[in-house]
Amino acid sequence: MRRPRGYVLVADRLFDGRGGVLVNPVVVVEGSVVADVGTRGSVEFPEGYEVIELRGVTLLPGLIDAHVHFSGLRTYSPAEALTTPPELRALRAARDAERALMAGFTTVRDCGSTIALHLKRAVSEGTVLGPTIVAAGRPICQTGGHCDIHYLPLEEVRRLGLALLCDSPWECRKAARAVLRDGADFIKVMTSGGVGSEKDDPRHPQMSVEEVRAVTEEAHRVGKRVASHAQGAEGVRIAVLGGVDSIEHGYFLDEEVVELMLQRGVYYVPTLCLVEFYKKTLENPPPGIPEWRLRKQEMCVDAMPRSFQLAYKAGVRIASGTDYYGPPLRAFGNHADEPIAMVKYGMRPEDALVAATKNAAECLGLSNVGVLERGKVADIVGVLGDPITDIEVLRRVVFVMKGGSIVRKVV
Ligand SMILES: [Zn+2]
Incomplete structure (x- = not known):
């Protein structure tokens, strides 16, 4: 396909990612870069x-989802991950990457999966169409923690x-080094129980400050970040005191x-759209979802x-x-779904857009996007309509450009 020297995009509005809006914008793209x-x-x-x-369109920086998992799973049955061949899961994940990109999400952060490290490579070499992937690889947790598989014998979990x-701090340090050796872009730890793990409680803390600190020291000295799954307030406190860069979920903040998150400049990824998912599945449980999971939801x-509003008002x-x-x-x-849920639960649309662009880029440590x-x-x-007056138009993506190449155009 012949590629022009560059593109000039003409639209109705532009949201710059920082909160600023331009009417009748023009964007000049030269090669893979925004020239003007x-x-x-x-x-x-x-x-x-x-x-x-692009008539009727609002241009935005490529959107960012700071928390996904390329698992290739298609049901809520806990055994699916163990009974589906990894090759099939990887092929499904490739399709998922394309879906994310076509929905306008040009960057995603995978917070723990074995597929993402390879999928990231397949995307960057041009084999698979997908967003830029920032990948954690294997997550780190304590024995019996959120990323343990509680119904399997321990030896089997280690073998998998x-x-x-x-x-211990030294085991954590060694694990961090192993994850970095795998090629992880950042490290994911688990400092509380979770909804998707059978025998723990989302409100109870996991790991110690010393253990978390061993991981953050290893990551930070090679310029990488650490994200913590932390739902209860004590697990959040352990993660922040241990030096993590972002808190994932933070369901029970106080x-x-x-205040501690604010002081340390820690990012908060509330995964608030899961409220809607939890409500829907409590009303109408999907096949295979275990009873304990519904109870935790x-x-x-x-x-x-409540936690989201507390953090938002405080300026996290x-x-x-x-x-x-x-x-x-x-x-x-x-x-x-996430910026839409944020607006539903009290965030200004401008701030929800910043959360899905500039803030997410900063949370991932990327300075060239967002x-x-x-x-x-x-x-x-490009989305059809104005997302500041109607955040739902984020679902009406009609134009996607990644790195200067047009991957979707339906206007
Ligand atoms: Zn997750």
Whole structure:
């Protein structure tokens, strides 16, 4: 396919990722980079560039989902991961990557899976169409922790190697080094129980500050970040004191721990859209979902919006992440569910858009995406309508450009 020297995108509105809006914007894309941004009349149209008119469209920086898992799973049955061949799961995950990209999500962070490290490579070499992937590889938790598989014999969990179980600072340090050796972009730890693990409680802490600190020291000295799954306030406190860079879920926050997150500049990925998922599946349980999981979902639904509002009002930096991993209701392609849920539970639409662009990029440690301005990577999305007056239009993605290449255009 012939590629023009560059593109000039002309639209109705532009949201820059920082909170600013341009009316009648023009964006010049040269190669893989944004060469200029301005309003009509103020920006020169370079010769030989293809002009793309996007009528009724709002342009945004490529959207970012800061919390997914490329699992290739399609049901809520706990045994599916163990009974589905890994090759099949990897092929499904490749399809999921394409779905995310077509929905306008040009960057995603995989918070723990064995597939993502390889899928990331397949995308970057051009084998698979998908978003830029920032991958954690194998997550780290304590024996009996959230990424342990509680119904299997311990030896079997260790043999499977889907996660690393560690029970001292030195074991944690060694696990962190192993994950970095695998090629992880960041490290995921678990400092509380969770909804998806059978025998623990989301409110109870896991790991010690010393164990978390061993991981963050190893990551930080090679310029990488650490994200912690932490639902109860004590698990959040352990993670923050241990030096993590982002808190995932944070379902049961209190004022003290919110203050600590603020002081340390820790990002918060509330995965708030799961409230909707929890409510739907409590009303109408999908096949295979275990009873204990429903009971835990019920335990969290009221606390989640409360914690989100507490952190939002206090000014904690919030990033958008869905925790979607493949099954129905948590399928790839529906990543806009999170900014939409954020607005539903009291966030200004402008802030929800910042959470899904600039804040998410910063949370991932990426400085070349997340804002739409000169010099950034040309990851650009167009939605039909104005997401500031109606956040739901984030579902109406009509244009996707990744790294200067148009991957979707339906206007
Ligand atoms: Zn997750």
